[in-house]
Amino acid sequence: MSTPAPEPTPEPTPAEPPSTEAVTDLLGALAYGSLVAFDRMAADARLAPDLRRRAALSTMAGAEIANYRRLVARLEELGADAAGAMEPFVAALDDFHEATAPRDWLEGLTKAYVGDGIADDFYREIANFLEPGDRSLVLEVLHDTAYTEFAVAEIRAALAADPKLANRLALWARRLVGEAMTQAQRVAAERDGLTDLVVSGSGDLAGIGALFRRLTQAHTDRMGAVGLNT
Structure with a gap:
């Protein structure tokens, strides 16, 4: 059974280009x-639990730094200071990771699968509101x-080895x-530029509602794909 791909979303060209502030917020x-x-x-x-898995995850960590460099380069093209663009998001992301520190290997993998999956789905949706160059960059730096x-x-x-783990991991998710x-x-609440990008790109309240329904369904499908929909 393969992991279900997210439902394709429309790829509209924004009626008006998003503001530099909004793009800077998103890339930051x-x-x-x-x-x-x-x-x-x-x-x-x-x-x-072994060197093979340790090496695999370490390799993936290296890819994140490559993505970081590409995003910083684009921020600098926009005339933004990369550190300044990232700073508004430090507290929220750090607080999230502090509150969800995994206790073991499986919790770490579930966090990556669930948390990064939700984030990727959101950014994939928001990419549709960007101009082609920035849209491509956002899509390319997702996991x-x-x-x-x-x-x-x-x-x-x-889970195949110990089905009882499903309840614990589902609660964790x-x-x-x-x-x-x-x-x-x-x-x-704190970043008007990013919020305006979502609101204007979605079009209206119905569009925002549809966006969040797609995100919810993608999450449900993701949980079901690994047997964590208990």
Whole structure:
């Protein structure tokens, strides 16, 4: 059983180009997310039960730094200071990761699969509101399929060996979603540019509602794909 791909979303060209402030906010959030992902994966690799898995996760951590550099380069093209663009997102992302520190290898993989999956779905939707160059950049720095497939294979194998783990990991996943929503609301309240991008790109309240329904369905499908829809 393969991991279900997210439902394709429309790729509209924005009626008006998004503001530089909005694009800077989005790329700043992505850049800091990539930097934190590198730190997190490198730390989680040390929880790996063997060298093969440790090496696999460490390799993926290296890809996050490559993504970070691409995002920083684009921020500089926009005339933004990369550190300044990332700073508004430091507290929310750090608080999320502090509140959801995994206790073991499987919790770390579930966090990556669920948390990064939700974030990727959101950024994939928002990319549709950008001009082509920035849209391509955002889509290219999202986690690749090898990363997802690795996490899926590990979680499925663990559940096959011990089905009782499903309840614990499902509860953990729900906690991750709750913490992610809390911090997302915090960012939305503080960053007008990013919020305006979502609102204007969606078109109206019906468009925003449809966007969040797609995100919810993608999350449900993702949980079901690994047997965590208990």
